[in-house]
Amino acid sequence: MANYSTNDFRSGLKVILDGEPCSILDNEFVKPGKGQAFNRVKLRNLNTGRVWERTFRSGETLEGADVIDLTMEYLYTDGEFWYFMEPDTFEQHRADEKAVADALNWLKEQERFEITLYNGAPLIVTPPNFVELEIVETDPGLKGDTAQGGSKPATLSTGAVVKVPLFINQGEVIRVDTRSGEYQNRVSKS
Amino acid sequence: MGWQPSAKLDTLRARAGLLGRIRNFFASREILEVETPLLCNAGVTDPALEPLTVERGSSIAESRFLQTSPEYAMKRLLASHGQPIFQLAKAFRDGEAGARHNPEFTILEWYRPGFDHHELMAEVAELVRYCIGGRELHTYSYRQLFRELLSVDPFTATVAELQALASSRIDTGTLTGDKDLWLDLLMSHVVEPQLATRDMCFVHDYPASQAALAQISEVDGVQVGHRFELYVDGLELANGYRELTDPAEQRLRFDRDNLQRRDRGLAQRPLDERLLAAMAHGLPQCSGVALGVDRLLMLASGHADIRDVLAFDWARA
Numbered sequence: 102m103a104n105y106s107t108n109d110f111r112s113g114l115k116v117i118l119d120g121e122p123c124s125i126l127d128n129e130f131v132k133p134g135k136g137q138a139f140n141r142v143k144l145r146n147l148n149t150g151r152v153w154e155r156t157f158r159s160g161e162t163l164e165g166a167d168v169i170d171l172t173m174e175y176l177y178t179d180g181e182f183w184y185f186m187e188p189d190t191f192e193q194h195r196a197d198e199k200a201v202a203d204a205l206n207w208l209k210e211q212e213r214f215e216i217t218l219y220n221g222a223p224l225i226v227t228p229p230n231f232v233e234l235e236i237v238e239t240d241p242g243l244k245g246d247t248a249q250g251g252s253k254p255a256t257l258s259t260g261a262v263v264k265v266p267l268f269i270n271q272g273e274v275i276r277v278d279t280r281s282g283e284y285q286n287r288v289s290k291s
Numbered sequence: 292m293g294w295q296p297s298a299k300l301d302t303l304r305a306r307a308g309l310l311g312r313i314r315n316f317f318a319s320r321e322i323l324e325v326e327t328p329l330l331c332n333a334g335v336t337d338p339a340l341e342p343l344t345v346e347r348g349s350s351i352a353e354s355r356f357l358q359t360s361p362e363y364a365m366k367r368l369l370a371s372h373g374q375p376i377f378q379l380a381k382a383f384r385d386g387e388a389g390a391r392h393n394p395e396f397t398i399l400e401w402y403r404p405g406f407d408h409h410e411l412m413a414e415v416a417e418l419v420r421y422c423i424g425g426r427e428l429h430t431y432s433y434r435q436l437f438r439e440l441l442s443v444d445p446f447t448a449t450v451a452e453l454q455a456l457a458s459s460r461i462d463t464g465t466l467t468g469d470k471d472l473w474l475d476l477l478m479s480h481v482v483e484p485q486l487a488t489r490d491m492c493f494v495h496d497y498p499a500s501q502a503a504l505a506q507i508s509e510v511d512g513v514q515v516g517h518r519f520e521l522y523v524d525g526l527e528l529a530n531g532y533r534e535l536t537d538p539a540e541q542r543l544r545f546d547r548d549n550l551q552r553r554d555r556g557l558a559q560r561p562l563d564e565r566l567l568a569a570m571a572h573g574l575p576q577c578s579g580v581a582l583g584v585d586r587l588l589m590l591a592s593g594h595a596d597i598r599d600v601l602a603f604d605w606a607r608a
Contacts, residue, residue, distance in 0.1 A: 108386055108388075118464075119464075129389060129390065130387065130388060130389030130390075130391075130392055131389075131479045131480065132339075132387065132392065132479065133475045133478040133479035133483065133527070134520045134527050134530050135337070135339060135501065135503050135518075135520075135530055136339055136471065136474075136475035136478065136479070136501065137339050137468075137471070137472055137475045138339060138386070138387065139475075139476065139479060139480075141480070153462060154462055155462040155463075155464045156461055156462065156463055156464065156466065156476065156480065157464065157466070158466060158468070158472075159386060160386070
């Protein structure tokens with residue numbers, strides 16, 4: 102991969118820092134009057150999700166990281182790995198538990214996920230912002246209770262448990278915001 | 292492709308108004324406005340400054356440098372006439388781009404024969420107040436400021452002590468360097484942000500190793516460079532010196548800069564022999580200062596990003 106100087110650091114650029122793939126979030130040029138110039142850089146470690154703020158001497162370089170984001174379709178899991186397919190080439194990739202951790206609650210077959218590949222292997226699986234999933238278990242709905250507040254737990258087909266309004270029934274499909282894990286609306290009745 | 296300006300019309304009006312006020316201020320003090328060449332034969336030796344160069348043209352035999360400041364030419368005028376002078380000009384510094392830097396910027400530089408740096412600081416404060424209104428003024432020596440804010444004496448601390456202090460406050464990664472690197476890092480990352488709540492602050496009497504073109508003398512048992520910086524609301528606005536006038540010492544500092552440049556893998560810079568000849572003829576005892584006009588406009592118009600006060604920033608130039 103190419104090397105990038107602090108002058109090239111832009112938000113979204115992927116680099117290797119301390120052996121870890123990182124995405125640059127912010128790059129601030131800092132110079133104390135007549136003195137030496139620095140770049141104060143915010144990076145997200147793509148392996149751990151941790152945000153780093155590190156200072157470099159201006160002009161210092163970092164190696165670029167072979168990181169690309171692709172949209173893929175979720176196929177299945179064998180319990181150890183989760184399999185995804187590039188829709189155009191039908192090429193399959195397997196992600197380990199760490200890579201799917203943030204998406205585990207929302208993995209629905211044939212749904213499309215954003216897969217971040219690092220050196221060709223899945224590093225992060227990001228779910229779409231909203232998914233539609235069927236409720237497989239919840240207490241019976243209360244008729245006519247559509248206006249009132251109150252909620253109850255519901256188990257979705259993926260195993261995730263979300264809070265839903267009291268009027269929602271087992272077998273119905275709901276829309277969930279994957280970023281907050283919150284119920285959005287009812288999509289259909291069974 | 293966006294063709295529109297970066298700054299809004301009211302900011303452009305504020306810029307025109309500010310330039311007018313600056314000229315009024317100097318006219319009322321009978322300080323002569325001058326213009327000197329932007330494209331110069333000699334560049335600066337300062338290891339922390341990179342000029343942009345113009346490589347070809349039928350008028351130039353060798354590549355020329357766009358000025359990083361009008362300092363050398365203005366000192367030649369001082370050596371020739373001894374008059375107080377000021378200049379409003381464009382200056383260029385390669386690689387300096389960000390929320391507070393644009394590689395091409397407007398500089399105000401002026402020289403006062405017979406002034407020491409404290410007298411010039413007082414005049415800088417008057418100009419700033421004249422342009423952006425009343426501000427409370429604080430004056431600290433570099434030593435005092437480091438003692439107060441970091442509990443360390445920047446003159447006597449060792450490299451290891453400064454490195455440990457910096458690394459306890461900042462993720463310094465693999466940074467290595469001399470004492471000045473750690474001092475610069477602490478100044479820019481820890482001290483400067485704390486000046487943001489102190490209105491108008493002068494910092495003066497820097498370590499001799501950071502004197503640049505200022506006279507050096509002993510104060511309280513340590514060698515200090517009679518250099519000052521002005522910060523307003525934490526924004527570095529001006530840098531001034533009680534000017535070095537000795538040509539032999541000047542040549543030594545140029546040579547030392549070039550040695551540092553070599554150690555850092557930077558290109559050697561030819562010395563400005565015309566400046567050295569002017570100093571040999573005799574530069575009057577004087578103080579001089581350079582002030583960032585775009586930053587003054589940021590303060591006057593309440594903008595935090597320099598791009599908002601430029602008609603066209605670097606990316607749109």
